[in-house]
Amino acid sequence: MEGFVIAQIDEDSQEPQQFWQGTVLGDELDSATIYTDRSTARAELGGLQRQFNDSEFKLLKVERTLKIVE
Numbered sequence: 001m002e003g004f005v006i007a008q009i010d011e012d013s014q015e016p017q018q019f020w021q022g023t024v025l026g027d028e029l030d031s032a033t034i035y036t037d038r039s040t041a042r043a044e045l046g047g048l049q050r051q052f053n054d055s056e057f058k059l060l061k062v063e064r065t066l067k068i069v070e
Contacts, residue, residue: 001064003034004041006048009056016060020048034064 007016008025018025019032026032035041041059048057 001034001036001066003036003062003064004038004059005029005032005034005062006041006045007032007058007060008052009058011056016058020044020057029062032062034062 006020008018008020009015010017016029018027019029021031022033035044038059045057045059049055
């Protein structure tokens with residue numbers, strides 16, 4: 001599954017610090033909300049940027065793979 005996650009970016013290193021989990025920011029990429037539609041992700045990003053106006057956010061393209069294990 002390909003899509004986008006929203007990451008809070010560290011001002012100094014420009015590296016992802018935390019990831020939007022749909023209701024809160026969290027440290028784990030695996031728990032991040034994946035948006036399959038760029039427009040929806042950008043709309044959510046805009047809302048977060050307004051809510052946390054002292055932080056920088058960025059969309060990151062991701063791919064998640066599921067595998068059946070027997």
